[in-house]
Amino acid sequence: MRASLIVLVLALLTVPAHALPPPCSWGQVYEDRNGNGTREAGEPGLPGIKVSNGIQIAVTDARGEYSLDYIDGRTLFIIKPAGYDLAARPDGLPARWRNLQYHAGPALKYGGIPERQPDCTHFGLRPRAAVKDGALDVLLFADSQTSSVTDVDYYWRDIVQPLVGRHGAALGLTLGDVTNDDLSLYPQILRTTMSLQVPWLFIPGNHDLDFDAAGDEDSLRTFRHHLGPDTFAWEEEAATFIGLDDVIYQPGGTPAYFGGLREDQFAFLQAYLPTVRKDRLLVIGVHIPFYEPGARGFRPQDRERLFAMLEDFPHVLLLSGHTHTQRHWYHDASTGWHGMRPLHEYNVGAACGAYWSGIKDAEGIPDTTMADGTPNGYARLRVDAGGAYALSWHPARDADGSGIGLHAPRVLRKGAYPAWGVFANVYMGDAETRVEYRIDDGEWKPMKRVEQPDPRLLVENMRDDMAEVLRGYDRSPEAEASQHLWRGALPTDLAEGEHAVEVRAFDRWQGERSARTSYRLQVAEP
Incomplete structure (x- = not known):
């Protein structure tokens, strides 16, 4: 035998x-x-x-x-x-x-x-006690985008460590570009992120690819080994989450990638969406924004096909990353959405800001303000029963908490033509946000929304230009037009001396937010 x-x-x-x-x-x-x-x-x-x-x-x-x-x-x-x-x-x-x-x-x-x-x-699966009031708090990260162990340390000290043991969230989600092409950093990024001790879901970005893969179908193998499926669903009492890889890789092509969805993903959605409850929020997370135009933008036919599948859902929120800026976008017929009301997409600012660039602070961490003037950080999503939700942006290690960045001249000539203004960058603002200002506790006046670069970042650009030696490893990004910037003219017909400036913005989710600065009027002779 x-x-x-x-x-x-x-x-x-x-x-x-x-x-x-x-x-x-x-x-x-x-x-x-x-x-x-x-x-x-x-x-x-x-x-x-x-x-x-x-x-x-x-x-x-x-x-x-x-x-x-x-x-x-x-x-x-x-x-x-x-x-x-x-x-x-x-x-x-x-x-x-x-x-x-x-x-x-x-x-x-x-x-x-x-x-x-x-x-x-x-x-x-382990049964869990029902959450009181059915609410859900979620941490939203986008583009941690680390290129080295030094960047991983920035990510730890700037974003993650201040949250350890005090965030109160029940779920975490990263919206792509977990690292910056160096996939060997995944274990360190993962170890850092998981110190938050909350279930975490990762969506891939264009810098999470195996660039030596022969085609798109093999380009996320390393990502999937370390971080999980590139297409997934996850259900909570208050919300359903769907994560979708929306980076179509074209090895040797021009461009090397573009935004869109694969046929297997549409097959998954076709099978899954009919099972999803419509009395709670449906969150669709991707990396490349659905509104992104151009050769590397999101393929319009894929967007329209997806939107048609979502039209019958009364509560939908789109989340994206990729741009290293921050804005709200409201889809309508011009982008293929034909629902009863505009479809909200929140393009989340980057955890790495402007790729960990700019001058370092006393802690040795780069300033890394984004090109639209938004400081690097993370977002939070709170979902309530019935599909209602609230969003907020949290600058890294922020002691202010106002959600508003102010810029004003330090001194103006008394009696000069009032051609200079105070600028308010309301990080979570959009075209409908009401922003007002007042001088010395006077009457509140409306500020005007302007689409131009944030002067605070322009100052950094000028300082970088004028410096004889590098001020940091990488200089701050070139300022671009912000979608959430407001201006108010500063009066010069007041008394000589210091004058207080107060700005308030009415955030749809957080309520009234305020910030303060000042300027000085000086008497001068020709």
Whole structure:
């Protein structure tokens, strides 16, 4: 008998790889009562849970079992339902996915997806107590975009560390460009981000690609190995989140990438959206903004196709990154949206600001103000029951908290023509925001919205131009027209001396915000 067994083993060893039994194409979802991520006796299967390979969606049966077509090189993931938590992987990320790589994949500089014999994929869900009032708080990061371990340290000290142990959020989302082409930094970025101890979801950007991949289909293998699926869904009591890779890579092409969606993503959306509840907020997260024009912008036909699939949802919010500026955009028929009211897209400012550029402060961290005058930082999303939401922007290590950046001349000649003004950069403002100012506690007057560069950044540009040596590793970005800048003329017919300037803005979500500065009038002779 021993001889027969040896013969059988030797025979199996000589069978070519393509003739081996196929990988497991089924799995189970179970109630992980102790939260250890391993199914144990007494932990029952959970019916009605959705699992996907990014194209198809399977729903678990009465025993918690599901079956999907096996597709080598794809990512299998659970769509976490509301009211449950997932166990954490060793790296801190929620245990929500498994990459399927049976045969060797393409050789890539940063590793791609390691080859292995996948086992049957099981997912454990732990029931969670209902959230009081059903509200959800989410941290929103975009473009941490680190090029080196030095940048990772900036990201830690400037963005993450001030939030550790005090953020109160239940979920985190990064909207692409996690790093800046150096994918070897993923483990460090991940370790830093997961110190926030909250489930985190990552969406890829154009700087998260395997640039040595032969085509778009293999360009996110390293991202998927470290950070999870490039297309996913995640459900909470107050909101449903869908993350979509919207970077179409064209190796050797011009441009090298553009914004758009793949056919497999549309297949996933076609299968998933009919199951999504319409009485809560639907959040669609991408990297390249849907409104982005030009050769690298979002493909109009893909945008219109997606928008048509979203028209019946009464509560939708679009989130994007990529621009290293910040603005609100309201889609209408001109961009292919035909819903009952404009579709809101919030283009989130960058955590790295202007790529960690500018002069360093006393802590050794670059100023890194963005080209539209917005300071680097992060956003927060609060979602309430019924689809209502609120957004806010939080500059890194901000002690002010006003959400307004002011610029005014320090001194003007008393009696001069009032040609100089105070500028207010209202970081979360848009065309409908009401902004007012007053001098010395006088009457409130409206400020005028202007689309021009923020003078504060123009000053930095001039200082960089005039410097004989570099003021920092990289100089501040060239100032560009801001979409949230207001101006008010400063009177020169007041008394000689110091005059207080107060600005207030009425934020639709945060209420009245205010900031103060001053200028001085001086008597001068010709």
